[in-house]
Amino acid sequence: MIPGALSAVKRIEIFTAVFLSVTTVAVSVLDFLIYSETFKNIEGGILGWTGNLTLPLLLLLCNLMYFFILERRKAARRIHQAESGTRVHQLAIRDPATGFFNxxxxxxxxxxxxxxxxxxxxxxxxxxxxxxxxxxxxxxxxxxxxxxxxxxxxxxxxxxxxxxxxxxxxxxxxxxxxxxxxxxxxxxxxxxxxxxxxxxxxxxxxxxxxxxxxxxxxxxxxxxxxxxxxxxxxxxxxxxxxxxxxxxxxxxxxxxxxxxxxxxxx
Missing domain, CATH: 3.30.70.270 (Reverse transcriptase/Diguanylate cyclase domain)
Structure with a gap:
């Protein structure tokens, strides 16, 4: 993979990993609070509704992030293939000593x-x-x-x-x-x-x-x-x-x- 595309993908993946980790911790803390002794007597309401959706939301977020990373990889691969083809074409039509057309x-x-x-x-x-x-x-x-x-x-x-x-x-x-x-x-x-x-x-x-x-x-x-x-x-x-x-x-x-x-x- 070309350095520029690889660097961009790595930055996206690092950001995604950090964001996913922070989100996971936040959801876990929320889940803990919902089911802790402090809130065990609270039934229904917003906390109960959120607690029931915690796991599905987390799975959905993971799938979205994974899909986003895959799309970025595909885009970088297409850029690499296009630039590689351009470089090969230029080498075929250029004089190596002067850089002019051959x-x-x-x-x-x-x-x-x-x-x-x-x-x-x-x-x-x-x-x-x-x-x-x-x-x-x-x-x-x-x-x-x-x-x-x-x-x-x-x-x-x-x-x-x-x-x-x-x-x-x-x-x-x-x-x-x-x-x-x-x-x-x-x-x-x-x-x-x-x-x-x-x-x-x-x-x-x-x-x-x-x-x-x-x-x-x-x-x-x-x-x-x-x-x-x-x-x-x-x-x-x-x-x-x-x-x-x-x-x-x-x-x-x-x-x-x-x-x-x-x-x-x-």
Whole structure:
């Protein structure tokens, strides 16, 4: 049982036990007084009526308290089962190193969004962001510093997206973003904004790192037969961006690659 629910149930049970004990003592004292020598000559009336009902009332009170405790236990068990199911689900869809959605969950959401976009004729785009020279950061500062930098960069990226966008870790140094209701030109502007936001000094627990990203952008085209072609197109655009150096944004069809004014420096 979860600690919070267990603690609540214990408090209820302790209170119930104390209340039941006090009530039992009070009823016993009343019963003693009713049948004591002092009141033995009093027949009928309120004392006689109460004395006749003492035992039934006590049994009824015990049953009510027992029923109350059982219901509290059942409620706590249901809470525990629900929270356990939620934790298991979160573990299944989250990347353990960063806490962001994992690749599997991204593809599940991508499939759903692709079907909706095709059915209603709506736009959607995908971005793949690769952090430039993350391996060099690891070599210079260690794996702990590199992991912290990766998480911080991911947080900055996610903070600049909409709540409806699906953001996930794609590979060891890449994140992928699904942009519903966004055509390729709009996705390119989003990528440029993200690139400019991330190309700055990032503070981590072990110091400071300058990190930049190269981003590949692709929008859904009528000729694409599946959502996987959309991801492949974004991956090809990312490859083109990285082939032109660090801190670039690239997108397909027109061959445009926009170099950024900043480059990664140690």
């Amino acid at each position: 690749r599997r969950h991204f593809y599940e959401q991508l499939s759903i969004e692709h079907a909706r976009s095709v059915r209603h004729g709506r736009a959607m785009s995908v971005l793949i962001a690769s952090f430039d020279d993350l391996k060099r950061v690891e070599q210079l500062h260690g794996s702990v510093h590199a992991d912290q930098t990766l998480r911080r960069l991911g947080q900055l990226l996610k903070e600049n997206l909409r709540e409806t966008d699906i953001f996930a870790r794609y590979t060891s140094d890449q994140f992928i973003v699904l942009l519903p209701e966004t055509a390729q030109p709009g996705a390119v502007r989003v990528a440029q904004k993200l690139r400019d936001e991330l190309a700055r000094v990032v503070k981590t627990e072990n110091g400071y790192s300058r990190a930049t990203v190269s981003i590949g952008v692709a929008g859904l085209e009528p000729t694409m037969k599946s959502e996987h072609e959309l991801v492949d197109s974004a991956a090809e655009a990312l490859h083109d961006a990285r082939s032109h150096g660090a801190n670039n944004v690239s997108w397909p069809h027109d061959g445009d690659t926009e170099p950024a004014p900043l480059a990664l420096t140690s």
